[in-house]
Amino acid sequence: MSDAVLELSGIEKVYNRGEPGEINVLRGVDLTLNAGEAVALVAPSGAGKSTLLHIAGLLDLPDSGAVKIGGEAMQDLPDRRRTAVRRADVGFVYQFHHLLPEFSAEENIVLPQLANGVARGAAKDRARDLLATVGVADRAGHRPAALSGGEQQRVAFCRALANAPRVLLADEPTGNLDPETSDRVFGALMDLVRKTGLAALVATHNMELAARMDRVLRLDGGRLRAG
């Protein structure tokens, strides 16, 4: 059996089609992401990295091509079903943490689980496990404003993984951090990938971090190539 969790094939995306400013952002992108691997996505600014992450994460649809999650083709599903798959199977992390400021670190990880029907006790246990995995168990009761940038980002990873998605899509998750903190946050991400069997696609400009992932893919000219 294949370990493929996310499969993109022949993905094309055009903005402003038919207009003078038409942009052919993606021109046939193929990508297979397997369980338990972290893949770096590197791209010059404006190359279409966010567009690709949005399509992979079911936030946007391609003009053509196929997106499969767990072997199931997404483009033919009704919107409601696709949204349900996104909520269950895809976690997102951005450059800014987007944690809810009025809730503690732990509550930020508990709340998405409650919304998903998990009992509070089990949700708290999972939140604590995740926080321990990324080394911030002792900060569980603090609100985001009382955490350092690196701690905030590690909690954001835990929140993204609260409902045990199969795919994590991260857009410059260490972009706001100094090199030492960035290194620690990246280490936490890799621990989560190794421990949970998650498939992670991580956009980064940091070539040193990219080289520490399982593979590096470069998006250029609308296509992906090994880089």
Ligand SMILES: Nc1ncnc2c1ncn2[C@@H]1O[C@H](COP(=O)(O)OP(=O)(O)OP(=O)(O)O)[C@@H](O)[C@H]1O
């Ligand atoms: N909704 C849209 N309508 C029209 N053009 C768009 C739209 N979204 C993105 N673009 C254009 O498509 C191209 C790719 O954008 P995208 O945001 O995917 O790039 P990116 O690689 O993530 O860039 P950066 O690294 O600077 O964030 C850019 O030229 C952008 O201006």
